[in-house]
Amino acid sequence: xxxxxLIAERARQLRTAGQSGxxxxxxxxxxxxxxxxxxxxxEGCLRTLDEIAGWGMxxxxxxxAVWQRIEQRALAQLGAGTPAA
Numbered sequence: 001x002x003x004x005x006l007i008a009e010r011a012r013q014l015r016t017a018g019q020s021g022x023x024x025x026x027x028x029x030x031x032x033x034x035x036x037x038x039x040x041x042x043e044g045c046l047r048t049l050d051e052i053a054g055w056g057m058x059x060x061x062x063x064x065a066v067w068q069r070i071e072q073r074a075l076a077q078l079g080a081g082t083p084a085a
Contacts, residue, residue, distance in 0.1 A: 003030060003032055003043065003044055004046070004074050004077050004078055005074075005078065006030065007028060007030065007044075007045060007046055007070060007074050008071060008074035008075060008078060010026075010028065011028075011067050011068070011070050011071030011074065012071065014026070014064070014067050015067070015068070015071065024060065025060045025063035025064055025067065027045075027055060028045040028046070028047060028066070028067065028070055029044065029045050029052075030044045030045060031044065032044025032045075035049065039073075041073060045070065046070045046073045046074055046077075047066065047070065051066050051069075
């Protein structure tokens with residue numbers, strides 16, 4: 001499984017698990033920290049620099065929204081046959 005497939009699966013699991021209000025939304029970081037100049041996304045977690053920088057200050061609802069965008073980005077990359085990190 002490549003990095004894009006892994007992050008897409010993690011996003012799907014988070015979405016379908018229906019996180020309770022007591023659980024912290026996990027960081028999507030997989031320690032592959034390289035920014036793609038073409039997309040502006042980290043090659044590992046598919047977040048933008050703003051999403052990465054703001055993660056620690058965001059509440060769980062915002063974090064879930066970031067995860068939704070990550071899932072959309074991953075699926076778009078997988079559908080386009082874009083090589084993943």
